[in-house]
Amino acid sequence: MQQLEAALIEAARSDAQAFTELVIRYQDRLYNYLYRMTGSREDAQDLAQETFVRAYRSLPRFNLEAPFRPWLYKIATNLAINYVKGKKPVLVLEEYVPSRSLLDSPEDQVEAAEVQTIVAAAIAALPDTYRPIVLMRHIEELSYDEIGRALDLPIGTVKVRLHRARAALQAKLSAVGLHRAAEALGEAAETRVTP
């Protein structure tokens, strides 16, 4: 996978068609990440486009032995943080999209929509030092090492910030009684950890 990607990146340095492949590969994840960073679809699209253009220009300087995603997310995060600075925080009005929810009844669906709204708002309210880490870990599923590379942080700092960010989210979600709604999911988790 890593070798295939390195070959694709090397080709993309001089071939816009190969770069198209990279864009196709990462556009959904990058767009989604930037949507969670900014709270706006329009801003996410603009910033994703700018991220790719900058990546293309800087591709000749990219070290092919390093992982690509952290490098791409570094560009995206810097753009998003600079962009969001000086803007009023966007109120995230979550549109409910049935995902992998275990809840089925209409009442539960309403509750699931509320849960998503509250969770999205709680993430949006996190400081810039925490929000990218939470998103990279839980939405993008980057490792500590990859997050550290993306944010130029030592792994120890990533761990500490992630711990604090999750504690802050947990406190906020508990305060609005969200853990009750997540109980079904929680029970599943409990089953998983039990030997």
Add this chain to the structure above:
Amino acid sequence: MTTILSCQAIEKLLQLYLDGELSPAERTVVEHHVAGCPACRHAFVGLERTALAIESLPRLAAPASLLANTMAAVRSAEVAQAGPSRWQAVSNLAIMFFTLAGVAAAFVSGGEPLIETLGAALDDPASLLENLLALSTGAGLPMVLGSSALLAAGTVAFAQLLRGEFATRTVS
């Protein structure tokens, strides 16, 4: 042999467990502890629920226009990076400099004869080239050559400056 760790130590490991950053042996230690410790079990469930709440957010797909717009922007950036227009501009500037250099040097070396020559050309255009050649072979020639060389050096330096400027802009 199972390592026994305190609840405090386990609590620190719970996050790493959740994030898949523990070795299989470390995972086993945590699992054994959590199975027999209600307090750590409660802490882990809280952590896991928070993680699941975040991960339950819907993933949005990029709009179709993102790819098309991005590639259009990439291609236009490519043209700006390697396009001939920049070098056309530089060579136009060089031609302008050389023309000005020639005119300025001619004035310095013999302004009056040149004006006379140009004046005469109004009456007899065919005489222009002949008279200009005569002027350039006169005493002003070394001055014309010297001024042109200086301006040529200036033009090259200016072109390099422009090139550096463009290079910086395209990779930033």
